[in-house]
Amino acid sequence: MKQVLLIALREYKQYVLSRGFLIFLLMFPVSLVAVTAAMGLVERNKPVRAFVVYDETGQYADDIDREIERRYRFGAIRAWDDYVGAAVADGAEALPEPFAPAQVNDARLKAFEAAGGFEAARQAAAPLLREGAPDFELPRQQFERVKTDALLQGVTSLEDAEEVLRPYLLGERDVMRAEGATTPLFAAVMVPRDFGEGDEAAAAQYWSRNLTDNALEDLVGNALTSALKRQAIADMGLSEEALDDVAAISAPFNSYRPDRAAEDAQLSLKDRVETGLPAALTYMLLVIIFGVGNLLLTNTIEERSNKIVEILLSSVTAEQLMMGKLIGIAAVGLTMPAIFLFGGLAASATISSAGDSFMGAAIGTLFGSPLLLIYLFYFFCAYAIFAMIFLAIGAVSNSLQDAQSYMGPVMILVFAPLPFMIMVFQNPNGFIATLLTWIPIYTPYAVMMRAAADPPLWEVLGATALMLAFAALLARFMGRIFRNAILQASPPKAREVWRLARREGV
Amino acid sequence: MTDHPVQLENITKRYGAFTAVKDLTFSVAKGEIYGFLGPNGAGKTTTLRMMLDIVRPSEGRICVLGSNSAISVRRRIGYLPEERGLYRKMKAAQSIAYFAQLRGLSGRDAKKKAYALLEEFGLEDFARSKNEALSKGMAQKVQLLATIAHEPELLILDEPFSGLDPINQQTLEKLIADQRASGRTIIFSTHVMQHAERLCDRFLIIAEGEKRFEGTLSEARARYGQRLHVRSTAPAAAFEVLPGVEAVRLERNGGEESDYRIELADGADPQDFLRQAVAAGIVLTRFEQAGATLHDIFVDLAGDEASAPAHDQERAFARGAEAAE
Structure with a gap:
């Protein structure tokens, strides 16, 4: 056993203490922080997108302005929620209601402003802020409607407006902003004279060269829709405020699980996490199996092609060598998620209280249920099945090029369940889920994916027993290939591999 | 254990229809240097692998250090295979210590021994160098040191001189002589007769898997x-x-x-x-x-096989897998 552990330790250290792995471990959180910081920086420094409105009706420019202001306020409250989430020491939930982080909607916006807006919010948060916490800064405006008085002077039709605006839209000329600086024209909105609701009415037009950033397009569409609704409400004899009040209505709606007692039946974030986490773990399992499988493959090819294997086999048996490699590489496979998991836990513990947050729910699910144990069990099962295959391929290959001919079919096998996993996730006790559960090489993935859906116990136990028997049989055959092929100077041909699998020993 | 740490009786190894080693019998006395001579593909490496129980014989009995399987006495054996390699990213001292640990030394002793050996052989400056940075000769020395670091009773060296320059060959000859002087039994295979002539107490000539001669150089000469x-x-x-x-x-x-x-x-x-x-x-x-020189005797006994292409055995190994069916 000592030899097995020595081999495992060497394999483990070879990868985990390698410069590449350490750099990756260091780079991952650093790059996460960097990406987050860069996104914030980009968001903060996003140039104000200037646009013009040519409105032949003369009615809708104000509606668009109003929508811009509304969205800005929503964005400002979201920024406030993020700020207090990080800056308040004992949980932002301690703040009074409109200022505590919550869903951002018209009702909250109204309440927020009624409670005194950001000035009052700052005062409420002040005694709770962490030491050294920065001041809250309001986000920048994203859009500015440029006045068109000078630009479209004398223009009397949409066609003329289009002609005049085209060089601006193509970036050949800049427009003047209210503050006096010039800027490229991001978009132009044209509202025709006969714009309105109904099949006969003409459509408003949105012109822009930027086809990917559709925030303004979406905003303008919403603004025009709201304006038409307002008109319709007015036509019905109701006030605009009535429309706002109606729009702010949100139906109280709860979801329940029938498999729980009434008092616990209401679906919570924890339940959502409990359902989603196994799926996330399953995908992680697939990626890890592929990753560590490749490590095993390259490592075995190195030992074979560098002729180290014969020295090893004079010190340990082929079985000990295999076992040591399998244990060492399995440990490598678990190290990365373990580091990220515990790193994430540590980060979440320092950044925010667990409470009812997503991280809290994830931590509770992972450690408060058998999920982690199930994951570990099926990780080792899936690993045992695929690792033996990779090990055998390594033993019959002198180079990665040799291995390619075997890797194609194996890759198809590894990733074949991927397209079906979404079906298993959506219908965890359906036909596809059951079918995959009973295919031994996919049992680990399918059972993991179904973990939260309480699949029939007999099915899980039966499929697991079948999988274990299959794994044992596979280990026997692949072990023979490993033993019989590892010392051959020239790699066996593909047609000889089956014969190697059937021979007991060299 | 008898006075013969290695005894092979009627050993045959077949790979399907191909017989790599035929009815081979010999024994190696304690403390002697035993040469295992034969042309490429004669069955030397297969026989050495059988001694180590890396490959199982089809027939016959092998007794190594009193055991029917070398597996149980591996810690008392040092083996240097013909085709040698080291982990490229491992350091020289680490490599020696790692293999010594695999053969039973504690971590601390293995490390100590590795540094001592590197110093003894003038490689102390390279102890922390990665194997990929060593010259071929240095890497071969490191491999050899890894073979003897755990102070085995029995040393099995497969073509130990191949690839070494004359100076390193001399160093190796001295090392083998020193090992014998400290009571170790040494078996080495070679097809370079000068080394065998200078070092071996007794030798065995094998060709086409069969024993052609076993004895001392004087016995061979007398016979010729x-x-x-x-x-x-x-x-x-x-x-x-x-x-x-x-x-x-x-x-x-x-x-x-x-x-x-x-x-x-x-x-x-x-x-x-x-x-x-x-x-x-x-x-x-x-x-x-x-x-008669050993060379003459070898050429006479091994005959045409002495000039046979290399790695016949390996090809036979692969062919045997097919023929076994």
Whole structure:
């Protein structure tokens, strides 16, 4: 056993203490922080997108302005929620209601402003802020409607407006902003004279060269829709405020699980996490199996092609060598998620209280249920099945090029369940889920994916027993290939591999 | 354990229809250097692998250090395979310590021993160098040190001199001699006869998987009779009629004088030959007595196989897998 552990330790250290792995471990959180910081920086420094409105009706420019202001306020409250989430020491939930982080909607916006807006919010948060916490800064405006008085002077039709605006839209000329600086024209909105609701009415037009950033397009569409609704409400004899009040209505709606007692039946974030986490773990399992499988493959090819294997086999048996490699590489496979998991836990513990947050729910699910144990069990099962295959391929290959001919079919096998996993996730006790559960090489993935859906116990136990028997049989055959092929100077041909699998020993 | 740490009895190894080793029997005495000689593909490596239980014999019995399987006594054996390698990213001292640990030394002792050996062999400056940065000769030294670091009783070295420059060959010869001096039993395979001649107490010649000879160099020479080198103006026929002469071979035709190699029959006395030649009126300007060299014996015993292409055994190994079906 000592030899097995020595081999495992060497394999483990070879990868985990390698410069590449350490750099990756260091780079991952650093790059996460960097990406987050860069996104914030980009968001903060996003140039104000200037646009013009040519409105032949003369009615809708104000509606668009109003929508811009509304969205800005929503964005400002979201920024406030993020700020207090990080800056308040004992949980932002301690703040009074409109200022505590919550869903951002018209009702909250109204309440927020009624409670005194950001000035009052700052005062409420002040005694709770962490030491050294920065001041809250309001986000920048994203859009500015440029006045068109000078630009479209004398223009009397949409066609003329289009002609005049085209060089601006193509970036050949800049427009003047209210503050006096010039800027490229991001978009132009044209509202025709006969714009309105109904099949006969003409459509408003949105012109822009930027086809990917559709925030303004979406905003303008919403603004025009709201304006038409307002008109319709007015036509019905109701006030605009009535429309706002109606729009702010949100139906109280709860979801329940029938498999729980009434008092616990209401679906919570924890339940959502409990359902989603196994799926996330399953995908992680697939990626890890592929990753560590490749490590095993390259490592075995190195030992074979560098002729180290014969020295090893004079010190340990082929079985000990295999076992040591399998244990060492399995440990490598678990190290990365373990580091990220515990790193994430540590980060979440320092950044925010667990409470009812997503991280809290994830931590509770992972450690408060058998999920982690199930994951570990099926990780080792899936690993045992695929690792033996990779090990055998390594033993019959002198180079990665040799291995390619075997890797194609194996890759198809590894990733074949991927397209079906979404079906298993959506219908965890359906036909596809059951079918995959009973295919031994996919049992680990399918059972993991179904973990939260309480699949029939007999099915899980039966499929697991079948999988274990299959794994044992596979280990026997692949072990023979490993033993019989590892010392051959020239790699066996593909047609000889089956014969190697059937021979007991060299 | 007997006085013979290695005993092989009637060992045969077949790969399907191909027989790599045929009915091989020999034993190695404690403290001796035993040469395992044969052309490429003769079955040397297969036999050594069978001794180590890396490969199982099809028939016969092997006893190594008193055990029927070398697996249980691996810690007392040091093995240097013919095709050697090291982990490229491992450091020299780490490599030696790692293999020593695999063979039973504790981590601390293995590390200590690794540094001591590197110092002894002048490689202390490279102890922390990665193997990929070492020259070929240095890497081979490191491999050899990894073989002896755990102080094995029995050393099995497969073609240890291959790839070494003359200086390193000399160092290795000294190391082998030193190991024997400290009581270790050494088996090494080679097809370079000079090393075997200088180092081996006894040797075995194997060809086509069969034993062709086992014994000491004097025994081999005795078996091959006396050989004389003479220079004379007389024709070959003049020597052929002399009593005790078995064969006459013209080595160089110098016009007036020629060089001959005279093979004498077993038991024939070279002095009798000299007297008979003088009595027959043959004038000899050179008369030199010589035994058969190991090279001559090897070529004679291994015959055509000595020039057979390399790695026949390996090909047979692969073919055998197919033929086994």
